[in-house]
Amino acid sequence: MGNVKKSLKDIGSFMKLPGANMFMTKTEDLFNWANKSSLWPLSFGLACCAIEMMATFSSRYDLDRLGMITRASPRQADLMIVAGTVTVKMGERIKTLYDQMAGPKWVIAAGSCAISGDHYRHVYSVVPGVDWIIPVDVYVPGCPPTPEAFIDGILALQDIISKGKSAPTFNSVSCERKSIDEVKVKKKEILFDKELIDSNLIFEKCNEIKSLGYNYLNFITATDFDNSLVLTYMFSNNFENKKLEINVKLGPENRLDSISNIYPGAEWQEREVYDMFGVKFNNHPKLERILMPDDWIGHPLLKNYKMEQAKLPYRPSREDYESWKTKL
Amino acid sequence: MNLFIDFVTPIFLTISILILIVAYLVWLERKVAAKMQSRIGPYLVGKPHGLLQPLADALKLMLKDDSSPKNSDRLLFNFGPIWVMVVSLASFALLPFVFENQMIKTNLALMLFIAISSLIIVGIFIAGWSSNNKFALISVIRIIAQIISYEIPLIISLLIPCIIIGSLGFIEIINYQQTTWFIFYPVIGQIAFILFFISSLAEGNRIPFDLSEAESELVSGYTTEYSGIKFALFYLAEYVHLFGISVLGSIIFLGGPSGIFFTSNFLIVFKALLLFTIVLFVRWSFFRIRIDQLLKFNWNNLIPISFVLLLISCLLKYYMDLVI
Numbered sequence: 001m002g003n004v005k006k007s008l009k010d011i012g013s014f015m016k017l018p019g020a021n022m023f024m025t026k027t028e029d030l031f032n033w034a035n036k037s038s039l040w041p042l043s044f045g046l047a048c049c050a051i052e053m054m055a056t057f058s059s060r061y062d063l064d065r066l067g068m069i070t071r072a073s074p075r076q077a078d079l080m081i082v083a084g085t086v087t088v089k090m091g092e093r094i095k096t097l098y099d100q101m102a103g104p105k106w107v108i109a110a111g112s113c114a115i116s117g118d119h120y121r122h123v124y125s126v127v128p129g130v131d132w133i134i135p136v137d138v139y140v141p142g143c144p145p146t147p148e149a150f151i152d153g154i155l156a157l158q159d160i161i162s163k164g165k166s167a168p169t170f171n172s173v174s175c176e177r178k179s180i181d182e183v184k185v186k187k188k189e190i191l192f193d194k195e196l197i198d199s200n201l202i203f204e205k206c207n208e209i210k211s212l213g214y215n216y217l218n219f220i221t222a223t224d225f226d227n228s229l230v231l232t233y234m235f236s237n238n239f240e241n242k243k244l245e246i247n248v249k250l251g252p253e254n255r256l257d258s259i260s261n262i263y264p265g266a267e268w269q270e271r272e273v274y275d276m277f278g279v280k281f282n283n284h285p286k287l288e289r290i291l292m293p294d295d296w297i298g299h300p301l302l303k304n305y306k307m308e309q310a311k312l313p314y315r316p317s318r319e320d321y322e323s324w325k326t327k328l
Numbered sequence: 329m330n331l332f333i334d335f336v337t338p339i340f341l342t343i344s345i346l347i348l349i350v351a352y353l354v355w356l357e358r359k360v361a362a363k364m365q366s367r368i369g370p371y372l373v374g375k376p377h378g379l380l381q382p383l384a385d386a387l388k389l390m391l392k393d394d395s396s397p398k399n400s401d402r403l404l405f406n407f408g409p410i411w412v413m414v415v416s417l418a419s420f421a422l423l424p425f426v427f428e429n430q431m432i433k434t435n436l437a438l439m440l441f442i443a444i445s446s447l448i449i450v451g452i453f454i455a456g457w458s459s460n461n462k463f464a465l466i467s468v469i470r471i472i473a474q475i476i477s478y479e480i481p482l483i484i485s486l487l488i489p490c491i492i493i494g495s496l497g498f499i500e501i502i503n504y505q506q507t508t509w510f511i512f513y514p515v516i517g518q519i520a521f522i523l524f525f526i527s528s529l530a531e532g533n534r535i536p537f538d539l540s541e542a543e544s545e546l547v548s549g550y551t552t553e554y555s556g557i558k559f560a561l562f563y564l565a566e567y568v569h570l571f572g573i574s575v576l577g578s579i580i581f582l583g584g585p586s587g588i589f590f591t592s593n594f595l596i597v598f599k600a601l602l603l604f605t606i607v608l609f610v611r612w613s614f615f616r617i618r619i620d621q622l623l624k625f626n627w628n629n630l631i632p633i634s635f636v637l638l639l640i641s642c643l644l645k646y647y648m649d650l651v652i
Contacts, residue, residue: 067385
């Protein structure tokens with residue numbers, strides 16, 4: 001580090017020989033210096049923390065001062081900055097990328113989500129902290145952490161490397177953030193209609209709606225009342241500035257016609273409803289899971305879905321992980 | 329023994345000077361990029377302006393784990409970077425840039441230089457094919473289509489000075505330009521230089537023609553599977569090749585060692601660095617173009633212009649010979 005000046009005695013030792021003096025030092029110090037002076041991070045980001053990370057790389061903060069340039073290929077990267085929420089699906093990819101990186105390699109967990117899952121930690125699809133998957137060297141708190149916090153974290157990592165410590169070691173850095181004034185938004189008046197129809201009539205009803213000039217399907221979603229599911233379709237007419245909401249009450253079979261022939265945008269939204277609520281759509285071109293992994297059991301947004309149902313094939317138990325960490 | 333030392337010393341000196349220059353070319357590129365994006369660039373490693381940055385990068389790459397993919401062709405995978413490095417260094421044997429004369433004395437130097445430096449593509453193809461990786465393969469397919477098509481205007485733009493001067497040897501070309509540099513030759517000189525500049529950008533895989541390393545599509549192109557020292561060899565070879573083309577440009581178009589106040593071989597390197605800096609300005613201010621636009625631009629514009637220019641310069645030479 002720059003602020004601590006080292007004397008020659010700290011680095012090595014003098015030897016007095018007849019005729020000449022000899023200075024001896026360790027190559028390890030040189031190698032550690034090389035490793036810490038050109039940390040090349042893998043260029044990827046998971047969520048909003050990645051935006052702050054990009055700001056840290058660009059002008060004003062400029063990580064190139066420390067000799068850091070991003071590499072797209074994991075084979076050439078030394079540092080993995082996990083910036084953002086790690087979902088179960090993304091967790092497998094992060095593990096693969098970490099395994100593909102050539103050692104020596106380091107990991108920074110940036111932001112509350114990557115450290116512990118933060119307020120998503122009890123959600124069915126979120127890994128509560130990236131250290132469940134890969135060993136972490138430095139934790140940078142913040143939601144998201146400011147560029148100053150990022151730089152502080154990288155300096156902490158350089159300190160670890162120059163001392164020659166191996167992962168995982170626990171270090172944290174802190175930074176404060178000021179709030180800004182609220183942004184005022186102008187509101188437009190929109191005409192709004194609501195209808196409740198039977199589940200057999202959805203296809204004919206949608207044909208009619210389309211002919212009325214409703215050119216855009218906003219969303220399809222569902223609500224789980226204890227005895228039945230209610231599907232909500234939202235259409236909008238952009239020429240006359242009108243909106244129409246249609247509620248469909250489903251029978252015990254949870255089955256109705258797909259409207260992806262009429263509104264092509266409905267295709268993946270219906271897949272999402274199927275994934276989360278288990279509603280089956282007739283004549284859908286490809287009714288498969290879209291958000292959850294293909295081998296997932298159950299539909300997470302149903303009220304009778306239990307947290308214990310989630311089985312994560314790759315995930316080690318906390319005890320396994322702790323014991324593995326002490327081995328390193 | 330003396331003969332051996334006489335033989336080895338110039339090779340050793342050239343390679344070591346070359347690698348030193350090229351290592352600091354990378355530093356120069358990062359500094360220029362930082363300047364253009366209003367950043368500072370490498371600073372804290374070797375304190376005034378990161379002067380030890382290239383050394384730290386090279387040492388770190390040597391220390392990294394050396395991995396080769398499970399399903400790759402091990403032999404060819406390791407052979408690719410060696411081929412690329414050796415070929416790009418070998419082309420410098422013909423350039424008179426460190427010593428008074430080039431190491432291999434021949435009057436066909438330019439033709440040999442082009443022949444040797446175009447062999448680099450073979451090494452790149454070996455690397456991309458043997459990695460057994462789809463990104464590397466697509467990158468190699470693109471790079472071959474690009475280099476084969478852009479080599480035509482490059483060679484023709486280099487032929488135009490040779491036809492007017494009447495020789496393919498560097499010594500004759502340099503002697504001819506002692507009075508006027510070829511870039512100041514009326515009309516033909518300027519057009520030929522622009523053709524040379526554009527097609528050498530494509531030869532060196534620089535933006536706007538860096539399709540082989542399009543990061544948004546192809547991870548990092550043909551070097552995707554390479555780590556550590558093998559990647560360092562590719563990285564160095566790319567810059568050696570680019571520096572070679574810059575030196576060639578400075579010899580053929582910018583008068584080589586002849587200057588306004590004095591004549592020295594130092595000026596060849598200086599002019600080459602000037603050309604390299606212009607390449608950097610282009611790299612950091614342009615976007616990347618699509619593969620079909622790239623090929624269309626070449627076959628529709630550059631090649632017809634270069635053939636017309638070649639014809640004009642042949643006629644001019646014939647007329648001048650008649651007059652004299």
